[in-house]
Amino acid sequence: MSTTATAFDPQTLEGLLTDGGKVLTAPDDLAAYGCDWTRIYDPAPLAVVLPKSTEEVQAIVRYANEQHMALVPSGGRTGLSAGAVAANGEMVVAMDRMNRILDFNANDRLVQCEAGVVTEQLQQYADEQGLYYPVDFASAGSSELGGNIATNAGGIKVIRYGMTRDWVLGLKVVTGAGEILELNNGLEKNNTGYDLRQLFIGGEGTLGFITEATMKLARQPSNLTVMVLGLNDLSNTMDVLQSFRSKLDLTAYEFFSNEAIAHVQAHAEVPRPFETECPYYALLEFEATSEGVMEEAMALFEHCVEQEWVVDGVISQSEGQAEKLWQLRERISESIAPHTPYKNDLSVRISRVPEFLNEIHSVVSKEYPDFEIIWYGHIGDGNLHLNILKPADMEKQEFFKRCETVNDLVFEIVQRYEGSVSAEHGVGMVKKKYLGFTKSAEEIAVMKGIKKVFDPNGIMNPGKLIDSD
Ligand code: MLT
Ligand code: ZN
Structure with a gap:
């Protein structure tokens, strides 16, 4: 779903932002806010809106429902699966101005943050309290907490501390239907049926917006x-x-x-x-x-x-x-980024990593003997990053097309090993067509049903993770 430029009036939207949010329409802003680190798709958003409060986000969602306008939630835009890309005239809703740490309780070891808090800001804040926020990765200086939660970011310490999901004890969200929900209230134990918080974690912004999060902190590691x-x-x-x-x-x-x-x-x-x-x-x-x-x-x-x-x-x-x-x-x-890598982010049970890697390597190198293949990853979590580098003389679109050809062979191996087509980078647009190699048709149908409940008009991040029927 998307709207046309003629139907959109920035001033009407700005008039709804009563807490000081703003709307951007300059070409440079559209280019900057319309993409993430994938660089596969060209950014083409309709506009960018920067809300200042949950209530403003709610007003934007209500307006978008009335206008049949597609919304793309946007954090630090460091994602690698095009989950935050606006390539089809969507409205980008960037959380950059909702970047306050709202509350901290030392006894609970809980910190309440707005979604636009940068990961490193949270890590530093935890450090100042003599505590530790353990989810860490190379993009911590730019990525934002809301995006980390929406993609259930992993990183380099998962073997000990788990993924972002393990540190979220509360969420405030605005659903695609425009309802504000407070989920779990910072409780460690709360057995009251479906835990809707978990659907928003890793939901890639397809159900609604995360506007605030209550995060658990750990003791500081020593030496x-x-x-x-x-x-x-x-x-x-x-x-x-x-x-x-x-x-x-x-x-x-x-x-x-x-x-x-x-x-x-x-x-x-x-x-x-x-x-x-x-x-x-x-x-x-x-x-x-x-x-x-x-x-x-x-x-x-x-x-x-x-x-x-x-x-x-x-x-x-x-x-x-x-x-x-x-x-x-x-x-x-960052070192391989200038070579426009085609990225796959795979996982299998850890005991199977070596045979899995060898099998994939021989398939890719046989298919494309001239492509340089770079392997690294979080092997203690069974998570391998397969990067195929673009030959300098090959055109970008041609290169991506050829990498996609080999994907079917790679993902057939992933399926045979009962692994995942996306261990930690998320699905977004890039991996959507391969979801069926990891999830059954029945599971995907249930996911679509869940999306309909939270986002009946399909305005939330359309084209990412799953297609609406
Ligand atoms: C990493 O582990 O370095 C990140 O997931 C980023 C990447 O895969 O390039
Ligand atoms: Zn990684």
């Missing part, structure tokens, strides 16, 4: 220590994980290929972790709370070397060194 290990055989990443996990409570277990490191080195001048060059690397993190923990970690490392699972390794001796080692992993995405 986070990082090891980077070099491996010759992918299957050994799992042996190493099981060894370390049996004795230490890992806060991260990440993986990247030698090709990924080469891009980080070239782009960001981050040095290699050690001289030995290996095809695969694992990065693990744990809290070195005592000398005993450090000795245990060293003993585990020696065991892995004796078993010939690990070829070389390095362990951080300070916070600064730990941060440097993290850069090897966290800067991969």
Whole structure:
């Protein structure tokens, strides 16, 4: 659903924004607010509206229902599945101006935020309270909490702390029908039937707007220590994980290929972790709370070397060194970005990761021997990022078309392994046509039914996640 430019009058909409929200229609604003980090689709929104309150969001939704106008909720626009793209004359509703931290309760360890709070702002606020917001990823400096919740963002600490869903104890939402709902009120326990909060988490803005969230905070971790290990055989990443996990409570277990490191080195001048060059690397993190923990970690490392699972390794001796080692992993995405990567974000049960990766790699490299393939990901969660880089001389649309051709082969493998076509990036527009490889037709039909309940006129983020019937 979308409206036409002639039917839309910015002043009428602005007149509904009684708390100071504003409407933007300048071409630069439309271009900036109409896209996310996917860059596959050209932005073409009708206008951008920046509300200041939940009531203003409600007024916008009511107006959109009357006008049959499609709305696209927009946070930090760092998504990788085109969930926040407005390419078809939709109205972008950006939460940037609803960016206040509203309340904090130390006894509850709860912080109440507006949806436009930037992830890093929440992390810093938690730190100032002597607490910790553990959901973390490379785009934390730009991504906004509402978007994180709408996409159930994961990141680099999921192995210990779970995904965004695990930290949301309350939501205020405006449904596509224009109702304001307060969901769960910050309660840890609340067994009163359907938990509607969970539908909005990961709902990709297809049911309504998240305007406020009550987030749980954790105790601060102490002396986070990082090891980077070099491996010759992918299957050994799992042996190493099981060894370390049996004795230490890992806060991260990440993986990247030698090709990924080469891009980080070239782009960001981050040095290699050690001289030995290996095809695969694992990065693990744990809290070195005592000398005993450090000795245990060293003993585990020696065991892995004796078993010939690990070829070389390095362990951080300070916070600064730990941060440097993290850069090897966290800067991969930005380092390959200039090569216009086609991204797949896959997951399987962790025990099956090595055979799954090898099978997909051989299919993609056989199909496209000239394309560079970069692997990295949150291997401790069974989550692999497959990035195919665009050859410099190939046109963007032609490249994406060829990558989509190989997708059917990749997703057939995903289906056979009972994995997911989107582990943490969401479905948006990019993965919508592949949803059936992970969810059954019956499940998708139920999802469509749920959407109808919350968004009877289909104005909320149409074309994302599922198609309306
Ligand atoms: C990451 O793990 O670095 C992010 O999910 C971004 C990406 O996959 O490029
Ligand atoms: Zn990731």
